[in-house]
Amino acid sequence: MRKLIEFIRSTYVAVLFVLLELIALNYYAHSTAYTEARLVARSNQVVGGLQHAVSEVRLFFGLGRRNQALTARIAELEELIAHYEEAATEKRLKATNKSLGASKWRMMAAAVVSNTVGKQHNYIVLNRGRMDNVYGGMAVTTPEGAIAGYVIDCTERYAVAVSILNTAFRASGSIEGSNYYGSIHWEGRSSRFVTLSELPKYANPTPGQRVVTTGFEPYFPQGMLIGTVEEARLDEVGTSYTVKVRLAADLQSMSDLVLIDNLDQLELEDLSRSEAIRELEF
Numbered sequence: 001m002r003k004l005i006e007f008i009r010s011t012y013v014a015v016l017f018v019l020l021e022l023i024a025l026n027y028y029a030h031s032t033a034y035t036e037a038r039l040v041a042r043s044n045q046v047v048g049g050l051q052h053a054v055s056e057v058r059l060f061f062g063l064g065r066r067n068q069a070l071t072a073r074i075a076e077l078e079e080l081i082a083h084y085e086e087a088a089t090e091k092r093l094k095a096t097n098k099s100l101g102a103s104k105w106r107m108m109a110a111a112v113v114s115n116t117v118g119k120q121h122n123y124i125v126l127n128r129g130r131m132d133n134v135y136g137g138m139a140v141t142t143p144e145g146a147i148a149g150y151v152i153d154c155t156e157r158y159a160v161a162v163s164i165l166n167t168a169f170r171a172s173g174s175i176e177g178s179n180y181y182g183s184i185h186w187e188g189r190s191s192r193f194v195t196l197s198e199l200p201k202y203a204n205p206t207p208g209q210r211v212v213t214t215g216f217e218p219y220f221p222q223g224m225l226i227g228t229v230e231e232a233r234l235d236e237v238g239t240s241y242t243v244k245v246r247l248a249a250d251l252q253s254m255s256d257l258v259l260i261d262n263l264d265q266l267e268l269e270d271l272s273r274s275e276a277i278r279e280l281e282f
Contacts, residue, residue, distance in 0.1 A: 105221055105260055105261065105262060105263065106260070106261040106263055107258055107259065107260050107261070108128065108132065108134075108258070108259050108261075109143075109256060109257075109258060109259075110126040110127055110128040110134075110140075110159070110256070110257050110258070110259050111126065111127045111255065111256055111257075112124060112125070112126060112254050112255055112256070112257060113125040113126060113127050113158065115163070115251070115254055116163070117163070117165050117191045117251050117252050118191075120166075120167050120188045121166050121167065121168060122163040122165045122166050122251075123160050123161065123162060123163055123166070124140060124148065124149055124160070124161045124163050124254075124257070125158060125159070125160050125161075126140070126151075126158065126159045126160075126161065126257060126259070127157065127158060128157075128158070128159050128259060129154045129155050129156045129157040129158045129159055130154050130155065130156050131156050131157060133261070134151060134154050134159045134259060134261075135151070135154055136151050136152050136153055136154065137150065137151060137218060137219050137262075138150065138151040138159075138219060138259050138260060138261050138262075139151075139219040139220050139221070139224075139259070139260040139262075140161045140257050140258070140259060140260075141224060141249075141257065141258045141260060142248075142249045142254070142257060142258065143256060143257070143258055144225075144248075145224055145225055146224070146225045146226070146227070146247070146248035146249040147164060147171070147213060147220060147224050147225070147226055147249065148161075148163065148164055148249045148251065148254065148257055149161040149162050149163045149164050149166070149169065150162055150217075150219045150220070151219075151259070159259075163251060164184075164186060164194060164247065164249070164251065165186050165191055165194075165251050166186060167185070167186055167187070167188050169184075169185060169186055170183065170184070170185060171183075171184045171213065171217055171220060171226075172184060172213070172214045172216045172217065173196050173211050173212065173213060173214060173226050173245070174199075174203075174211070174212060174214050175199070175203050175205050175209050175210070175211060175212075175229070176209065176210040176211070176212045176223075178203050180199060180200045180202060180203035181199070181214045181216075182196045182197055182198040182199035182200075182240070182241075182243070183196070183197050183198050184196055184211075184226060184245070185197065191247075191251055191252055192246060192247055193227075193230065193244055193245060193246055193247065194226070194227065194245050194247060195242060195243065195244060195245065196211055196226075196241075196242070196243040196245050197240075197242050197243075198240050198242075199232075199240055199241040199242075199243055200239070200240055200241075201234060201238060201239055201240060201241060203241065205229045205232040205241055205243050206229060206232070207228075207229050207230060207231060207232075208228055208229060209228065209229045210225060210227075210228055210229075211225075211226045211227050211228065211229060211243070211245050212224060212225055212226060213226060218262050219260070219262060220260075221260065221262075225248045226245060226247070226248065227245040227246045227247040227248045227249075228245065228246050228248070229243055229244075229245060229246075230243075230244040230245060230246045231243070231244045232244070
């Protein structure tokens with residue numbers, strides 16, 4: 001009790017000062033309508049500032065939860081966009097399929113999982129595999145119909161294709177509208193060009209002409225676009241051209257491709273292994 005009395009005695013001056021200040025402030029606040037309005041406005045301003053600060057603190061601590069929700073929503077939208085893009089690709093495929101004829105060629109869309117262009121042996125990995133009836137020998141093209149490579153192996157859910165930018169790639173090509181053809185290969189330099197070699201001099205290629213597939217390979221339909229003639233030069237004996245071909249497919253920027261299945265391929269392979277052909281070879 002004595003300590004309490006001593007505490008009050010030591011602080012009563014400050015307590016009395018605060019009390020008198022409160023009484024004076026209250027008297028001043030109610031002295032006129034103007035001063036009352038000013039004090040109310042100031043108090044509202046202070047309270048509003050405190051509420052804003054509290055709101056900012058709550059918002060800050062809630063950012064993690066909001067970011068998680070936004071990330072989940074972005075993932076949902078990305079999946080939806082991918083679905084619509086695949087649907088759009090399928091729509092383009094139907095139009096292309098009509099021009100090719102549905103009796104011999106089966107087409108399906110595939111997304112690029114990985115792709116290389118800076119090596120001597122470049123490959124494309126696609127998100128289609130044996131469970132989608134994909135197998136080695138199927139053509140790989142862009143949705144616009146330009147060739148990009150052909151499938152060499154599959155797993156259940158994925159396929160790997162030899163890119164046209166692979167020194168092991170081989171196909172035949174011709175100048176559009178011409179019966180003369182040569183061999184298409186990549187020399188391992190620029191990702192924008194391939195070479196059409198051994199093209200007979202009678203083809204007389206000129207810059208800008210379209211180079212297309214011949215249909216001699218079982219995987220590429222006839223007339224599919226390879227690229228356009230950039231330049232051509234005759235060999236030393238003047239019998240054939242070596243043509244620099246600008247690729248129609250941009251192999252450095254691919255997200256969706258098209259797989260083309262030749263429904264007659266197995267029949268043609270069986271025919272090539274027939275006894276009659278083996279007897280002629282001997």
